[in-house]
Amino acid sequence: MKTQFVSDTLGLAAQRKVSLAGWIANRRRMGKVIFLEICDSTGSIQAVFDKKESGHEQFELAKRIPPESAVEISGDLVERHDGSKEILAKNIKIVGLADLQISPRPRSDFDVFNEKIANQLLSYRHLYLRNKKIMAILRFRSLVMGIVREWFAANKFLEFDAPILTPTPLYDGSTAIPVEVHGDSVYLTQCAGFYLEAAVHAFERIYNMGPSFRGEESRSKRHLMEYWHIKAELAWGDREDIIKLVEDIIIYTTDECQKRGKDILSTINTELCTDGLKVPYPRITYEDAIRHLSKNGFSDAQFGQSLSSAEEEKLSKMFDSPFWIVGIPRSVEPFPYSIDPSDQRITMVADLIASNGYGELLGVAEKIFDPDMLDERLKEKGKSEESRYQFVKDVHHAGCVPHIAFGMGVERLIRWLLNIPHVRDAIPFPRVVRRRIGP
Amino acid sequence: MKTQFVSDTLGLAAQRKVSLAGWIANRRRMGKVIFLEICDSTGSIQAVFDKKESGHEQFELAKRIPPESAVEISGDLVERHDGSKEILAKNIKIVGLADLQISPRPRSDFDVFNEKIANQLLSYRHLYLRNKKIMAILRFRSLVMGIVREWFAANKFLEFDAPILTPTPLYDGSTAIPVEVHGDSVYLTQCAGFYLEAAVHAFERIYNMGPSFRGEESRSKRHLMEYWHIKAELAWGDREDIIKLVEDIIIYTTDECQKRGKDILSTINTELCTDGLKVPYPRITYEDAIRHLSKNGFSDAQFGQSLSSAEEEKLSKMFDSPFWIVGIPRSVEPFPYSIDPSDQRITMVADLIASNGYGELLGVAEKIFDPDMLDERLKEKGKSEESRYQFVKDVHHAGCVPHIAFGMGVERLIRWLLNIPHVRDAIPFPRVVRRRIGP
Numbered sequence: 065m066k067t068q069f070v071s072d073t074l075g076l077a078a079q080r081k082v083s084l085a086g087w088i089a090n091r092r093r094m095g096k097v098i099f100l101e102i103c104d105s106t107g108s109i110q111a112v113f114d115k116k117e118s119g120h121e122q123f124e125l126a127k128r129i130p131p132e133s134a135v136e137i138s139g140d141l142v143e144r145h146d147g148s149k150e151i152l153a154k155n156i157k158i159v160g161l162a163d164l165q166i167s168p169r170p171r172s173d174f175d176v177f178n179e180k181i182a183n184q185l186l187s188y189r190h191l192y193l194r195n196k197k198i199m200a201i202l203r204f205r206s207l208v209m210g211i212v213r214e215w216f217a218a219n220k221f222l223e224f225d226a227p228i229l230t231p232t233p234l235y236d237g238s239t240a241i242p243v244e245v246h247g248d249s250v251y252l253t254q255c256a257g258f259y260l261e262a263a264v265h266a267f268e269r270i271y272n273m274g275p276s277f278r279g280e281e282s283r284s285k286r287h288l289m290e291y292w293h294i295k296a297e298l299a300w301g302d303r304e305d306i307i308k309l310v311e312d313i314i315i316y317t318t319d320e321c322q323k324r325g326k327d328i329l330s331t332i333n334t335e336l337c338t339d340g341l342k343v344p345y346p347r348i349t350y351e352d353a354i355r356h357l358s359k360n361g362f363s364d365a366q367f368g369q370s371l372s373s374a375e376e377e378k379l380s381k382m383f384d385s386p387f388w389i390v391g392i393p394r395s396v397e398p399f400p401y402s403i404d405p406s407d408q409r410i411t412m413v414a415d416l417i418a419s420n421g422y423g424e425l426l427g428v429a430e431k432i433f434d435p436d437m438l439d440e441r442l443k444e445k446g447k448s449e450e451s452r453y454q455f456v457k458d459v460h461h462a463g464c465v466p467h468i469a470f471g472m473g474v475e476r477l478i479r480w481l482l483n484i485p486h487v488r489d490a491i492p493f494p495r496v497v498r499r500r501i502g503p
Numbered sequence: 504m505k506t507q508f509v510s511d512t513l514g515l516a517a518q519r520k521v522s523l524a525g526w527i528a529n530r531r532r533m534g535k536v537i538f539l540e541i542c543d544s545t546g547s548i549q550a551v552f553d554k555k556e557s558g559h560e561q562f563e564l565a566k567r568i569p570p571e572s573a574v575e576i577s578g579d580l581v582e583r584h585d586g587s588k589e590i591l592a593k594n595i596k597i598v599g600l601a602d603l604q605i606s607p608r609p610r611s612d613f614d615v616f617n618e619k620i621a622n623q624l625l626s627y628r629h630l631y632l633r634n635k636k637i638m639a640i641l642r643f644r645s646l647v648m649g650i651v652r653e654w655f656a657a658n659k660f661l662e663f664d665a666p667i668l669t670p671t672p673l674y675d676g677s678t679a680i681p682v683e684v685h686g687d688s689v690y691l692t693q694c695a696g697f698y699l700e701a702a703v704h705a706f707e708r709i710y711n712m713g714p715s716f717r718g719e720e721s722r723s724k725r726h727l728m729e730y731w732h733i734k735a736e737l738a739w740g741d742r743e744d745i746i747k748l749v750e751d752i753i754i755y756t757t758d759e760c761q762k763r764g765k766d767i768l769s770t771i772n773t774e775l776c777t778d779g780l781k782v783p784y785p786r787i788t789y790e791d792a793i794r795h796l797s798k799n800g801f802s803d804a805q806f807g808q809s810l811s812s813a814e815e816e817k818l819s820k821m822f823d824s825p826f827w828i829v830g831i832p833r834s835v836e837p838f839p840y841s842i843d844p845s846d847q848r849i850t851m852v853a854d855l856i857a858s859n860g861y862g863e864l865l866g867v868a869e870k871i872f873d874p875d876m877l878d879e880r881l882k883e884k885g886k887s888e889e890s891r892y893q894f895v896k897d898v899h900h901a902g903c904v905p906h907i908a909f910g911m912g913v914e915r916l917i918r919w920l921l922n923i924p925h926v927r928d929a930i931p932f933p934r935v936v937r938r939r940i941g942p
Binding site: 065066069085087088104105132133134159160161162163164170188190191193194198199202203205206209210213217222223224225226227228229241242243244245246252259262263265266267268269274275277279281289290292298299300301302305433455458459460461462463464465466491492493495 | 504527601602603638648663701720737738932
């Protein structure tokens with residue numbers, strides 16, 4: 065097993081014999097000297113091949129091995145004038161040849177967000193993962209997920225894995241991806257909510273982080289067909305509670321990313337968006353939102369329509385912090401969410417719109433706990449005769465209590481925090497519409 | 504938001520007015536006194552309704568509210584002769600009625616592993632989640648997953664989410680569940696391995712914890728069609744390294760479960776299996792295994808056949824610790840795993856068989872890193888012409904290094920550690936063959 069990483073080597077005293085396993089990130093030649101940049105997951109170091117030191121054969125090998133190949137290098141660790149270290153190489157051994165060469169080279173330095181090469185980067189995602197900026201984004205993803213889990217653990221939420229295959233779509237069937245499993249017609253989950261609702265009556269505070277699927281034919285920068293969804297439910301709470309809870313999570317996540325993400329951010333060459341620290345977030349009503357869109361000539365959205373991604377992006381520029389849209393119409397929202405007792409046209413849902421034009425970040429809601437209201441809403445959505453929702457009804461007839469929920473796409477959160485153009489960059493292998501994984 | 508839980512109430516001084524929100528877990532009547540057991544996610548406390556204290560109306564209500572209903576109770580906290588506390592109740596208010604009554608009642612005390620009621624427990628899993636033994640098992644699941652993540656973080660493994668929808672089945676297509684997504688024919692992932700293999704050439708140490716799918720028509724106690732899979736890959740290692748790594752994880756997990764799982768284990772009324780602490784685990788060859796099975800009349804397995812679950816269970820009783828089966832034939836194992844250089848009939852795969860008859864727990868392997876060996880194995884498995892494996896080939900032609908992997912089902916680990924009969928009890932909503940979720 066490899067025990068000596070590049071970062072360990074850089075920490076050693078100079079004038080020591082070292083050997084190192086890694087990949088050739090780059091090669092330059094200046095006269096009779098060859099410079100190889102050797103990298104691994106921890107960083108990179110320069111190995112210098114001078115014919116006088118390495119001998120002719122090793123020098124020729126260093127000249128010839130294609131970049132991106134895996135190698136073992138040995139030599140002396142020396143200190144340069146500027147205090148940095150390099151390896152005066154004696155030997156090089158090929159471990160794995162890179163006889164497949166693609167352009168740009170994965171480990172080279174290029175703009176990973178350049179739309180002109182987006183197709184190439186997606187086709188060879190399995191190799192471009194090695195790019196240090198792409199690696200940094202995926203490290204950030206892991207950091208964020210870990211921080212969110214910490215928040216949940218500290219607040220006594222139990223991790224609860226809802227099923228992926230489910231008989232119950234959240235929205236209408238057209239955006240649900242159907243699967244046939246041994247004669248059983250099911251869907252890929254659109255939302256863990258039905259299962260968390262059952263479980264919250266046991267555990268009171270639960271969350272789920274797992275894959276979720278939306279079959280929409282959207283090519284927006286905010287949509288993936290397969291994404292990771294953070295969902296949480298809490299028993300005995302109202303909308304103010306869930307709004308407060310979400311603001312807490314965003315503050316905690318932003319703060320901790322600031323503390324622990326410095327190296328990652330500098331590798332990506334971006335700054336963390338800290339707009340989420342400005343709590344409490346402003347609130348506007350859905351009616352204010354459509355009025356704003358109409359007054360400024362952005363759209364002619366009418367009450368009762370879903371706001372489009374483009375409209376949300378416009379709204380997103382109204383404030384320099386995230387903000388809530390409350391009072392979203394019942395026609396827009398799926399059946400599980402409560403109706404506002406003071407205005408039967410609207411729900412107790414609120415959507416959080418990110419700053420900087422990033423659009424919707426997440427939604428929160430009071431969920432229905434009264435079985436009669438559930439029946440009414442199922443009927444309104446044309447689902448009351450469907451036996452597959454029976455288990456949802458059961459939960460409402462078995463000691464149901466006021467409960468609240470939120471749901472947030474991991475990739476949207478990452479995109480917003482990192483100021484990156486597209487959610488597809490925030491997941492290892494993005495599934496975007498009509499775009500296979502692989503070449 | 505609820506701030507006062509049962510466990511908080513039990514910690515208060517007696518002779519204090521308290522109010523509490525929870526569910527009626529049980530009701531008894533003794534003469535003119537009604538005892539309600541009020542529970543929430545943190546525990547339970549007895550509320551006593553004495554007509555003299557509560558008045559006639561509240562007493563009648565307490566008598567009438569169906570068990571499992573959600574209520575708010577208020578009264579005085581008093582200490583009993585034995586030092587325990589109860590509430591001398593003044594008021595009870597219904598929050599959510601349980602007008603759906605099922606038998607056994609979810610919050611009552613019954614044998615959750617009784618096969619005679621297994622069908623009922625699966626049909627109403629959405630309500631039986633409230634049973635305190637079932638809750639304890641799911642808490643244990645969350646504990647184990649957290650502990651495993653800790654181990655990975657401490658050992659510098661990056662969390663990496665592989666896709667669920669994939670063009671590449673690991674085994675033959677018959678056990679892969681097909682999905683059609685906007686004209687693209689894909690499968691539900693059987694294994695994150697292809698993606699981790701790409702990523703390990705960037706991050707060197709990665710792991711994935713996520714859902715995985717096997718379409719087999721198996722009704723064994725060890726199979727779920729949808730389960731959670733812990734997968735890890737490490738660059739620059741050999742089989743000894745991955746065996747050592749797995750033994751480390753099992754020791755750490757067992758140790759930490761022992762330290763942190765006491766309450767959970769006592770609720771389930773089981774003892775933690777600590778057989779995993781006896782490292783290093785014994786090793787037998789696949790040929791020894793079939794010889795043992797044949798000699799003892801357990802089976803007539805021939806070299807080159809997969810061991811069945813029943814055979815693995817028999818083997819599982821050979822040792823009082825987990826043990827490794829090495830030298831598994833190439834005919835049995837899928838193409839990504841290396842062939843033993845000293846014996847071309849067998850692979851560099853090893854399976855870990857759990858103690859106590861629990862059968863296979865996990866597998867480890869050296870994976871192929873030589874592109875020619877990959878081609879040979881793809882051909883042998885009839886996959887060499889399939890373009891969907893092209894991205895796997897690419898990785899082998901782009902500086903591939905020796906790498907190792909392991910994969911373990913979360914539910915099998917839990918079943919073994921807790922000594923519970925069936926993997927279906929170790930996941931919130933089990934999908935077993937021909938068994939829908941819900942009634």
